[in-house]
Amino acid sequence: MYCNRYLAGGAAALILSTALVACSDKNDVLGGKPVDPLFKTVISMGNSITSGYQSGGINDSTQMQSYAVLFAHQVNTGFRVPLLNKPGCAPPIDNFLTQHRVGGGTATTCALRTQPATPGFINNLAVPGATSLSPTGAVPGPDTLVENALTTFILGGETQAQRAAEAQPTFVSAWVGNNDVLNASLTGVLPATPGISAGVTSIGAFTTNYKNLVKALRAIPSIKGGVLVGVVNTENVPLLFPAAQLYNPLYKGEFDAVAGQTTVLGATCPPTTTSLINFQLAAAIRAGTHPPQIECEALPPPYAPVGNVYVLDATEQAAVTDTVNAYNALISAEADSLGFAYYDPNPALVALKQSNAVPVFPDLTQPTAPFGLYFSLDGVHPTAASHVIIANGIIDVVNAKYGTSIPHTQ
């Protein structure tokens, strides 16, 4: 094979370790007899949350904290995870202020996959970045915008649906759709805008994509049950903080410290504003890609996109909520049509927020846990503690649907 010239560029950033040569079956959650025959073979489809992505990175430690792995453990079934060697691919951030990553790597560092000792299908098929289109899209499909190196590292040249069919699962969990609204919510730009925002997937397109996923699942005769998980309302992620919090001098000072200069709170940001601001705005100001001016509503030219990018105003929040609600109504209905359980993660996440378990503003005095116990250092992805909550929520709906007695995980 003569692909050296390609690899020279593509693999240049890869870290090779002699330890990687060894094979391992540590990526198997070895079960004995499943708690119910329904769980003889369990697979999980999804995106970054399902894969175990945390703190802007992923490695074999974060992967094993995924709710999908916890669920497999609780039903006592074999579960192979496509583990990524430490420090990761990319290594997770371990300090919010310095953006230092595990092992000192960068966002392009990748320590490659582990090599399982024995052949066997993968059970956790989730790929960070995957949208509703990704699981069934041709490889490469029209979803090339969100495909990334992890698509190949995890799926190895097939789609999630293809890998699922090969595994002949008896039980499936699928949590897709978060990335259909997440990027737009974080950038504050809901229409697809090249170079700025992937946009929100229209309800029509989402419906088509999701029905294709359901069709793919129906085509796998071994499936006896499953659970579909609703889309997270992304306005609840703690990376988006209420702009009104900047009237707190402590928070304003911390924001300015990260931005590297004193910022100006504009006229569109009264104390009563309900707009949400992405904390990454501070980094953009520090990098000089955004003026040190904070606006809570989109300004007209020539000031645009100030007040638009990194800002989710009330109208946009409502649009996101409406879209997510429409997504979840569809997902719930499709779960019914499949005879699957349905789990809506939003009540649990909202409850965390309302109980003040999630800081309303990043706690910069805790650079290793600025978003508290339940959200990782990227302010978007759940921590191990949240995965426990998610796993137990899924266990509850599965027990209710199928009359099983899966115990909660701790």
Next chain:
Amino acid sequence: MNLDRLSRCLLLAALVAPAAVEAQGFGLNEIGSCAVARGFAVTGVPCNDPSEIYWNPAATTGLQGWGLYVGAAAVQVNGGFNADSTGRSYPGDVPVKFPPHIFLNYTPKGSKWAIGIGSYVPYGLVSQWKPDFPGRFEAQYASLSSDYIQPNIAYRFAPGWSIGGGPVFGVSHVELRQGIDLATVPVPGGGGATFGQLGIPVGTQFASADLKGDATAWGFNVGIHGKIGADWQIGARYLSELKFKYKDADVQFTQQLTNLVLAAGNPYGLPAGTPLDGLLSPQFAPGAPLSAGQTVNTEIDHPAQFQAGIGYTGLTNTTISVDYAWIDYKSFNSLAVDFVGPANDAGFSRTLIEDYKASNSVRFGVEHAFAAGFRGRVGFDWVSSPAPDESVTPLLPDMDRRNYTVGIGLPVGASYTLDASFLHVDTDGRRGRIISRTVGSPQEGMTADQLNSGFYTLNANVFSLSLKVNF
């Protein structure tokens, strides 16, 4: 024996001999239906037929005149593998095999001498798994058929005591088909990374390798047999090790499509939509590691056998016998597969670690003669496996066996006897591996617990039929 009789014998031999090249079950010693029925406990008190040439070359002095013994066994092997991680079961796909045997002996009336010749199959193996078997990268199909041809001469040196033996010429044919796992192949220019480390799942077959080779070897088989008093007989035999060196065996690599397509942003730096198979096809071009026309060298040492037995004939019309057999599988400690050609340059040559030990078995048999020459036979064996816990593989998932045997001998006229027997091989199953363990690999130092990833089951049924002709 007149020429007409001789020509009939040669005709029978000619009909059977070609099948010997193909026919083989696995190592059961299914040589002669009488011996099978008596649980192979026939060295001390041999069956009264020319298969003694194998079972105890000395005992042929007890036969009379010309004798021909010809037949075959139908060997049906059942088994499978249950994978730990998936809970899946993979049944074996072993075809029924028919290993033959033929013996011709002449013991002149009143003579102390006997001469003869035999062709038999003391070792053989067929294992075959379906294409989805995860251990197919170790072996998807393996066949070893080794025919031993043994001229024999025996001499009674004292009343009731004889020695005998002869050279053994072995002809062996070996075949191995295995998948090649793309995940284990280094990515050219990848700095040592394998395709598996870039995301190709372990167990992605992109090629198959078919190896076929022939070899010959020389050895010997000797025995001693004696009578102690009127009611006891003892005997022993020793079949030497035969070293088969398969030189310049053919190897054929065949590409198999993976149908994998690279996604955007792939770590190879290739455009989205690039078919992986197109990248791999140059591997099969002339001069490339998997090109046609390459050969391979290997050696399989067929172990020496020692068996000793004692029998009691003092009961009316009944013979009871007990044997002990020792097979020196220690000679099968490794299996080198040395490619000659680009495959060797690419590092495909390897040495499989087997580390077999000697196998022991205890064999019991009873024969009772009923009216009109009809004989009934039963037997039982316990056989220890030579394979250590680290070497229970798809190639040969060996395990301790229990053999249960039963059979009859039915006279047909004055000169013919038809022997029929049934053997059931029973096992408890055994944990084993589906991955290779080669010299220099990370698996070399692993324990059985680390290597083994599932449970093998195995049993076999053998139906054997032999015709004895006295001239």
